[in-house]
Amino acid sequence: MASNKPASEGSVATAAPAEPYRFGRGEGNEPERTWGEWNPTEETVRPPVRGRHRVTKQRGLARSSTVLGVGVIAAVGAGGIATAQDKPAVSISLPDVIADNLPDGKSLPGIGSSGTGTADKKSEVAEALAQAPLSTAGLTVADAEQGATDAGEALRARILQQAEQQQAEAAAEQRAAAEAAAVQQAASAAKKQQTQAEKDAAEKKAEAEAAAKAKAEQERIAKLAASFSLPTSSYTITSTFGQAGSLWSSGHHTGLDFAAPTGTPVKAVHSGTVKSAGWSGSYGYRTVLELDDGTEVWYAHQSSMTVSVGQKVATGDVIGRVGATGNVTGPHLHLEVHTAGGTGIDPMSWLQSRGINP
Known part of the structure; x- marks a missing residue:
């Protein structure tokens, strides 16, 4: 390698003078030369060793x-x-x-x-x-913080860690799915229970309403029963409404027959006004009692009558006696019920609807 060559002793000053050296004139008319201070630069110094x-x-x-x-x-x-x-x-x-x-x-x-x-x-x-x-x-x-000193070991550790993380995520997803299924199942069960409870409540309500209705009907019947009574006593039912036979001119029975001994009292089934009382052909002696709602109750085949037209009577008042007048085969009370419009209905059902069971 190249090296810098040291300069000669005479060409380098050992100390910088206070001011430039001045020399006299040279030979002839040459001007006086002055040596200045040495200031090395990059151009005057060779490159260093590299x-x-x-x-x-x-x-x-x-x-x-x-x-x-x-x-x-x-x-x-x-x-x-x-x-x-x-x-x-x-x-x-x-x-x-x-x-x-x-x-x-x-x-x-x-x-x-x-x-x-x-x-x-x-x-x-x-x-x-x-x-x-x-x-x-x-x-x-x-x-490095986990103590790994080998790239393969670190890669293996990261793979295992990633696998564990994936397993943990899968387990978390399974738990979340199980929890969601449990919540849905619980909600379904709760809804089912609520539906059943509502159904049971509706059934109980219907039963309670039915019971209340039945009770109200019983009270109504009881109240009506207090205001209605049987038309006679010591009787036997011998013929019913609608029964067919040649004994009746219409071909079927139009009332309800109470067979009883002659002279058995005949009573008003409800309060009303006597509309008619007298002889009525095949009915014999007949009394027609008009109730407040316009319903007419006919009492036929009486042996005698104790009321007159226009008379007001109360429930249980005696209006006549059982007999065998008119078209009969024996002593009995023939009872008919007609609506306000004149249609004949079953006396048995009518009496039962008012709490009376003949």
């Missing part, structure tokens, strides 16, 4: 061909590009985000603790990556 200096700067990446290869691979893994020995050195610049997430030089295998307190953080990371073995390439700070 060989050893270059090697010293790159001793981390060019110790040997093997170390260089390791440095290049590590630098590529870290996001930088290493240069060969015969090209100008290029500084590796790492973003702050990457540099902050890289492991500390002390935590990497093969990295000493010397110089960590004074070097820059990015330079420490680059030097650590250059000197670290290939097995540590790809390690993260989290891997």
Whole structure:
């Protein structure tokens, strides 16, 4: 290598004079020459020696061909590009985000603790990556904190961790699905119970309403029964309404027959006004009692009558006696019931609807 040649002793001043040396005139008319102060510059000084200096700067990446290869691979893994020995050195610049997430030089295998307190953080990371073995390439700070020293081991740990996370997520999804199914089942059961409860309540309400209605009807009948009575006593039912036979001119019976001994009292079934009382052909002696609602009750075949037309009577008042007048085969009371419009109806049903059971 080339080196700078030292200057001769006579050409360099040992000390700078206070002011420039002045000499007398030279031969002839030459002007007086003055020597000025020496100020070296880049143009007057030869370039410094580079060989050893270059090697010293790159001793981390060019110790040997093997170390260089390791440095290049590590630098590529870290996001930088290493240069060969015969090209100008290029500084590796790492973003702050990457540099902050890289492991500390002390935590990497093969990295000493010397110089960590004074070097820059990015330079420490680059030097650590250059000197670290290939097995540590790809390690993260989290891997190093968990004690991983090998990239394969760290990858395996991450895969296992990811598998565990996926299993945990699947288990969580299963639990969520089971909980949702349980909630839906509970809601369905609650709805079913509510529906059944509503149905039971409706049935109970209907039963209660029916019971109340029946009770009200019983009370009404009882009240009516207090105001209605049987037309006679000591009787036997011998013929009913609608019964067919040749004994009746219409071909069927139009009333209800109470067979009783002659002279048995005949009573008003309800309060009303005597509309007619007298002989009525095949009916014999007949009394017609008109009730307040216009219903007419006919009493036929009496042996005698004790009321007259227009007379007001009350329930249970005697209006005549049982006999055998008219078209009869024996003594009995023939009872007919006609609506206000004149239609004949069954006396048995009419009396039963008013609490009277003949």
